[in-house]
Amino acid sequence: MQTIDIKNLKADEIIRKCVHCGFCLATCPTYQLLGDELDSPRGRIYLVKSALENNDFSSVSITHLDRCLTCRSCETTCPSGVEYGQLLDIGREFVEQKRPLWQKIMRFGVRKFLTTPLFFNPIGLIFQHSKTISKPSKISTKISGKVLLLGGCVQPILAPNINNSIKNILAKLGFETIETPQKQCCGALDQHLSGGREALKKVKTNIDSWLKADAEVIISSASGCGVMVKDYPNLFEKADEYYKKAQLVASKTQDISEFLADKDLRKLQLKKANISYHEPCTLQHGQRLGGLVATILKDLGYNPASVKDAHLCCGSAGSYSIFQPKLAKQLQINKLKNLQASSPEVIVTANIGCLMHLQNATKTPVKHWVELLDN
Secondary structure, X not given: OOHHHHHHHHHHHHHHHOOOOOHXXXXXXXXXXXXXXXXXXXXXHHHXXXXXXXXOOOHHHHHHHHOOOOOXXXXXXXXXXXXXXXXXXXXXXXXXXXXXXXXXXXXXHHHHHHHOHHXXXXXXXXXXXXXXXXXXXXXXXXXXXXXXXXXXXXHHHHOOHHXXXXXXXXXXXXXXXXXXXXXXXXXXXXXXXOOHHHHHXXXXXXXXXXXXXXXXXXXXXXXXXXXXXXXXXXXXXXXXXXXXXXXHHHHHEEEHHHHHOOOOOOOOOOOOOOEEEOOOHHHHHHOOOOOHHHHHHHHOOOOOEOOOXXXXXXXOOOOHHXXXXXXXXXXXXXXXXXXOOOOOOEEEEOOHHHHHHHHOOOOOOEEEHHHHHOO
């Protein structure tokens, strides 16, 4: 059976789960802004269904699919368990044939720029977020285990302090940290920008590389990367030799909050501050870890302010702010209004994209939450 047939069967299975209840409308950011049924999960499911069954789609269909942030808030809300993110990937791949050539060129250019050090690093240094780099901590005399820390694409240049802080925290807790090479992309950028084949190549390279490291746990400090890696098995057919490998990698992968949740963090020196916490969509909806970071912060003595519409996207969504600047800007304004309602000293988040997107529009410092634990 050809791959396309298997994907169509998977799409049909997902579509059949949708009972058109409309619960997703209340939690879809683009529907909230535009009020157009075709800019809601239910409407986009209809577009994908029409395209796959009748080959009935146009550039207008592509526009509505492109407007989706892939925040997966609808998945959290859906009572029927519709795997909307997977369906959207299948639908976008199918309709790609009718994308205008200039859009294809632009999308190709953006993903190559962001994932190629020679192109990105010189520009990224100009916009570097972390100005003060934390000093390395000596590892505890008692080694508790070995972990693999994902380096990421843009994070090592834009905010190197994030992974530096994590390495310091892990060292104090007695863990040996192996870090993947900088710019070793998880494949998410290619996957969501019409580069499925390139994404699959990177995914296979990552799987082979990370399994050779023989680490007990693979840690992601960017929730966007984490949800991609945990979704690796969905990229392969069950007969593929990489399917079981992908399952193993996914089972080993944890967001840094998952890893720290059951650790004794009392030995860490904290800098107390009045904070507001933005929970990325990829953490609360993609990885289903909503509330975990807030719980850790509260246990450490912080008191994150309650944030209105915390379930809605900030507008970053990977490269979304590049291709949908108007919608991204409105979501950014709405999110910052709610985050700053308590007049916080610091806004913390769990994803590099959200961090940079929010920091671009406010003077209030925006940091990764782990930076609060490394002083």
